[in-house]
Every structure is written in structure tokens, then in C-alpha cells.
Amino acid sequence: MPLFDLPLDQLRSYRPESGEPDDFDAFWRRTLEEASAHPLDAEFTAYDAALSNVDAHDVSFAGWGGHRIRAWLNVPAGAEGPLPTVVHYLGYGGGRGLPHDHLVWPAAGWATLLVDTRGQGAVNNNSPGSTPDPHGGGNPQSPGFMTRGILDPDEYYYRRVFTDAVRAVEVARTHPAVDPDRIVVHGGSQGGGIAQAVAGLSPHVKAALIDVPFLTHYRRAVEITDRDPYQEIVRFLSAQHGVCEQVFRTLSYFDGISFAARATVPALYSVALMDTVCPPSTVFAAYNHWAGPKEIEVYPWNNHEGGGSAHRGAQLRMLRDLG
Template sequence: MALFDLPLAELLTYRPERVEPDDFDAFWRATLSDAARHELKPEFTPYDALLARVRVQDARFSGYEGQRVAAWFLAPAEVAGPLPCVVQFIGYGGGRGQPHEWLLWPAAGYAVLVVDSRGQGNGDTPDLPGDDTPQHSGLLTRGVLDPEQYYYRRLFTDAVRAVDAAAAHPDVDPTRIIVAGASQGGGIAQAVAGLHRQVRAALIDLPFLTHFRRATEITDAHPYQELADFCATNRDRIEQVFRTLGYFDGVNFAARATAPALYSVALMDDVCPPSTVFAAYNHYAGPKELQIWPYNRHEGGATFQPPIQLRWLRDLLA
């Protein structure tokens, strides 16, 4: 795909007016206060992943409404703690996967907590009690007519609690917790950076769940097409949809985030269009840097991005 969004010169200054409900902060205070009423109960059980140089644990903690969330905890076997810890969030449709998929961070001397996405992946974390069948798409519109019932209220709450679970691990330095992810994972990391003050840094790649209305207007790629299709069917509820999405828009979380952030964007990305990423980046309230990949689509920097992140974190945490 060729360039399709705004020219780079305009993207660099693209800072649209934020549209958010008046009770945005009250909504999230109430949501997270309700979650905090439930004991976190972090559990870390040794897991034999056949990885001699890496300690692997099956992790569980209480997320939204006390519902148990699955994760993997990995740490280098021969490095003494307390370690900086990356809380890793997953792209749309995926789950925590297998431990051997997450060796980058322990190889670099970090711990990593790989957080399952409720209702996605292979079903290790059900979305709702009694509903243990995962799904690959359709979650973007699940409950979208009511912010109290919207799927991402539950998922973002899990993600905030995941930071608490990482901080509770005896091998983790709670002052050096990094949130990270790409696509949906980047959108989740962006939201947590705006909601949790214990986050030390954020690695936000090609964030999904950001500047929703523009995304639905300029791309017909999935998953944003799910929203467009829903609005096409529910013609009389379009403003109701976008009012709900205002509580979950990455632009609004970015404006509240203060931890240093390293973003990345791909200028030919039709899945998470560049203007939606720049909208959040240009509103981001904390120190920030941006890596631009001019000729790439939703793969972004791919294998070129981790060395940039490792160097950035090394300098930040030194």
C-alpha cells in the first residue's frame, strides 16, 4: 500500500481536539476502585517450559470484578533481582501464547509478565464467568452501546491490575515497571500509562483503540471495520457508539500519561492509520520519542524495533 493518510509534515503537528465524556476521570476512578475491592491474590507457579536459562512461572491474578487472569512470568535464571519488569500486552485476537515466544526480555536481563487477553487467544482467560469460548473478532463492538458493559472496560481493568501483579512479584523492582505492546497491545499499554502512576516507561507500537472516529472514516481494514459495519447496521445509534468509545480512546489516555514513552508508527499502516497514532503521540503528556517507519504497514519496525527499545530503556533506566 502506498501512502494514504496525511503528509508527514502535517502528521507531525496533527493534534486534533480531544472528544471525551465529562465524567471520563470519574468513570475510571470508579471502575478501578471497584476492581481494587477484590484481593489481587497473585499466584506464581513454577512451569517447566524446557528453557534451562529462564525461570518460567504460570501467573494468575484477579482482574475485573475479581475474575482470574492468566499470564506468564519469565525471568533470567542466573540474574539476581530485583529486576525491571516489562508488562507485555497482546495484539487483537491473540493470547499469552507459549513461554518460548517471549524470550527477548529475559535474554536482555528483564523480567516479563505476559498478560492474557480475556476472551481472546486460546481461552486461558474467559471474558465472563461461564463463557470460556474465545473468539478472534467481534470484541471491538461487544457492549459498545454502554460504557459500563463495553468489553474494553474489562480488558483495561485487567491490564491495570497486571501492573500491580508484576509489582507484587519478589523478583521485580516495583519502581521499574514498563508497559509494552503493539497494535491492540500498544493501545492497552497506552491506556495503562494514563491510568496507573506506577508505570516507569511505556513502549507503544502502532497503537490500536485510538482516535476511533477518524480510523473508521479513513480505513476499511479490520478490526476498525467492525465498528464501521456496526454503525452501518445501527444507523440511529452512531453517536451513542462514539460516546461509549470516548471513555476508551487512546488519545484521552495519552493526555493523562506522564511516564516516558517510546512510540512507533508506520506510514503505510492501513490497520492503525498513522494519523490516529500521531493524534495520541502529539497529545501524550509525558516525555516521548517516536520511531517512524516510512515504508511499512502494520508490521511496523518488526525485528528492527526491539534493538531501539532495548537501547532506549537502557539509557532511561541507567
């Protein structure tokens, strides 16, 4: 794939207006207050993962609407806590898999809460999910998750997902192995978009690791890439005429640019200049709005895989330095 977006020197200064609605903060304050009416009711059950150096726990808790959300908590065996902890969110379509799939952060001495994404994880045998989404959203939709409830911000799918993700941070803080003041959120693609949102919404995040984030600068994304998942929105609009402004109004409550502008903790981003799934201008749009200390690793020759293992090394060094 050749370079298709803005040149790097322009990307570094690309800072479009967010276009957020006037009631953005009120919307999210109301959403999280509604969620808080449901006790977290977190359950941590020891799980035999046959791992000598990691203690695994099968986790469930009450997310948006009181719906049960599943997760894994992996803790370095024998570690004297409380430990710094990574709360990890998943890429599009993936599920939580099994504890042995998530060992990098425990190997570095960090506990890890790996959070399932409601409704996802049914198409990949390597990362099955176990969290349904009981709330469907009423409008017609393009296959996938991007257009579920897209005509109404209150009904939109990612309202539930982002709320679950904020609640996951609160759940992590309740476990005795976790240091509640040293929680880092992490994810790539969809997971990066979720981590970006949580960093802007939760007061309990110490830092963020955000890789090639999805769910950011929607209008530009759908106009310059022909790749899914953004193309789900295009297909929806091609069939549902006359609802374009309604759709983008809904999406304005969920745009990573607005969450980044509210995030004040240190962040390490990654971007790939040949990324046709999450175009680099959409990543830089959020990064350039990030309100806290920040760095971005640029991978000029990569597509949506970003920096891969090389970038994981950069993240591990950042965590080591955070302590």
C-alpha cells in the same frame, strides 16, 4: 499499499481535540475502585518450560469483576533481583502462548509479565489464550470484540480489558523478583493501545513502549480505513441504525488520545506510514497529546508490521538506558 493518510509534516503537528466526556476521570476512578474491591489473589506457579536461562511461572490473578486472568512471568535464571520488568500486552486476537515465545526481554536482563487478553486467543494455534470473558455485554454485536457492550461504557469490553491490564502491573509489583519501581509497559497494535491506557491510568509505570497503537482516535480510524478490527464498528453501525452518537460516546471513554494526555512517563512510539490497520494520523493524534517525554520512530514504507526487528533494537536500547 500507497501512502493514504496525511503527509508526514502534517502528521507531526496533528493534534485533534480528544472529545472526551466530562466525567472521563470519574468514570475510570470508579472503575478501578470497583476492581480494587477484589483482592489481587495472585498465584505464581513454577512451570517447566525446559529453558536453561529463564525461570517461567504460570500466573493467575483477579482482574475486573474478580475474573481470573492468566499470564506468564519469565525471569532470567540466576539473576539477582529485584529486576526491572516489562509488562507486555498482546495484539488483537492473540493469546499468551507459551513461555518460550517471549524471551527477548529476559535475554536483556529484564523480567517479563506476559498478560493474556480475556476472551481472545482462540483463532491462532501459535498463540493460544487461556482466559475467558465471563461478562458478555448485552447488545447485538459484529463478530469480534470491538462492539461487545458498545452501547454502554459500563458494559463495554475494553473497560474490562483495560482494568485487567492495570491490575497486571499491580500483580507484577508483588513478586520478589520484580523491582516495583522499574516497570515498563509494552505492546503493539491492540497491545500498544492497552499499554497507552495503562500508562495514563496507573501510577506505577516508569516508561512505555507503544508500537502502532490500536484503540485510538476511533472516529477518524473508522472513516479512513477499510481494515478490521475498526471495520467491526462500521459493520455494526451499518446494521444498527440510529445509535451512532451512542456508540461514539461509549468509545470516548476508551480513546488513546485521552490516556496519552494523562501519561507523564517517558515513551517510545512507533508508526508506519503505510499502516492501513492503525492509520498514522491516529497514532500521531495520541503521540502529540502524550504529556511526558517522548520519541517516535517513523517507518515510511511499512504497513502494520511497523519497524519489526529494527524497532525492537531501538526498544532494547531505551531499556538499557533506563537501567
